[in-house]
Amino acid sequence: MVQKKEQRRGLGRGLSALMADVTPDDGGAKDNTRSEMFVPIEKLVPNPDQPRRVFTDAQLEELANSIRTKGVLQPLIVRPNPRDTQQYEIVAGERRWRASQLAQLHEIPVLVRDFDDVEVLEVAIIENIQRADLNAIEEAAGYKQLMFKFGHTQEKLAEALGKSRSHIANLMRLLNLPDSIQDMVSNNALSAGHARALITAPNPEELAKTVVAKGLSVRETEKLAKGAVTVPKPKGGSQVQTGSTKDADTKALEGDLSAVLKMKVSIDHKAGGESGKVTIAYDTLEELDALCAVLSKA
Structure with a gap:
């Protein structure tokens, strides 16, 4: 029987209950107090908004072998499919569902x-993060969905999911990189740290190829990216840095805020300190009204 919520909860409220659902049982023992039931495998469909996109054949086959021996020890979490009342949509456990098909199971345990x-x-997102299953790009895409599709802030996400706001912000900046570099991160050719160092570079794709070819460290990548924005002095042979002396993270955050507010945002952060100021420039009174509306909802 479907367990109804008494009231709609906000993100992070009742999170411990969700964590209990997605956390594997110790020793593989099933908890029969959670009203699990068995459903024909063909009546389950994946969630179209599932943040995880990569399921490797080797990992699925390894899990399928375990399922053939021990069965599905952790029930999938499902809900009635909003698009077909005869089916259930998988909320958490798509990897187990795929592996169960390889194991040729006819029905699997679920919690509705x-x-x-x-x-x-x-x-x-919780399920995948708890199991460290998401790569950095998938995790960032999940956070972006929660923020831009459902209107949650980085602070709320950080509090609900036990992550720092800077962790969420830094991952989401990776989504500003070209698709080819995001693919490198997804395929483990580049680490998230390497990719972050390339965010503000004028030619990130070219630099990424160099980083991979030479096996550069993150620090070496940061130096390479900084060198990519130097130009000769008009009178002399030495080089100077173009633009401001702001670090890459600050400039990336300015870009993120500018994209969200659709206004120019400048961050003046005192080096080595905790304070600073944020300047938002508007061109019309309509933009000022829109900014006031956004701030009043914060």
């Missing part, structure tokens, strides 16, 4: 929950 769209994505 009455989750809305926000909770579905939240649980899917």
Whole structure:
């Protein structure tokens, strides 16, 4: 039977209950107090907003071998499919569902929950993050969905998911990189640290190829990216840095805020300190009204 929520909860409220659903049982023991039931495998469909996109054949086959021997020890979390009342949509456990098909199971255990769209994505992200299953790009895409599709802030996400705001912000900046570099991160050709160092470079794709070819460290990549924005002095042979002396993270954050507010944002952060100021420039009174509306909702 579907367990109904007494009231709609905001992100992070009741999170411990969600964590209990997605955390594997110690020793593989099933918890029969959670009202699990068995459902024909063909009646389950994946969640179209599932943040995880990469399922390697080797990992699926390894899990399928375990399922053939021990069965599915952790029930999948599902909800009634909003697009087909005869089916269930997988909220958490798509990898187990895929592996169960390889193991040729006819039915698998599930926990049916009455989750809305926000909770579905939240649980899917929690499950993958708890198991360290998401690569950096997938994790960033999940955070972006929660923020821009459902209107949550980085602070709320950080509090609910037990992450720092800087961790979430730094990952989301990776989504500003060209698709080819994001693919390198997804395929483990580049680490998230390497990719972050390339965010503000004028030619990130070219530099990324150099980093991979030479096996450069993150620090070496940062130096390479900084060198990519130097030009000769008009009178002399030495080089000077173009633009401001702001670090890459500050400039990336300015870009993120400018994209969200659709206004120019400048951050003046005192080096080595905790204070600074943020300047937002508007061109019309309509933009000022829009900014006031955004700030009043914060």
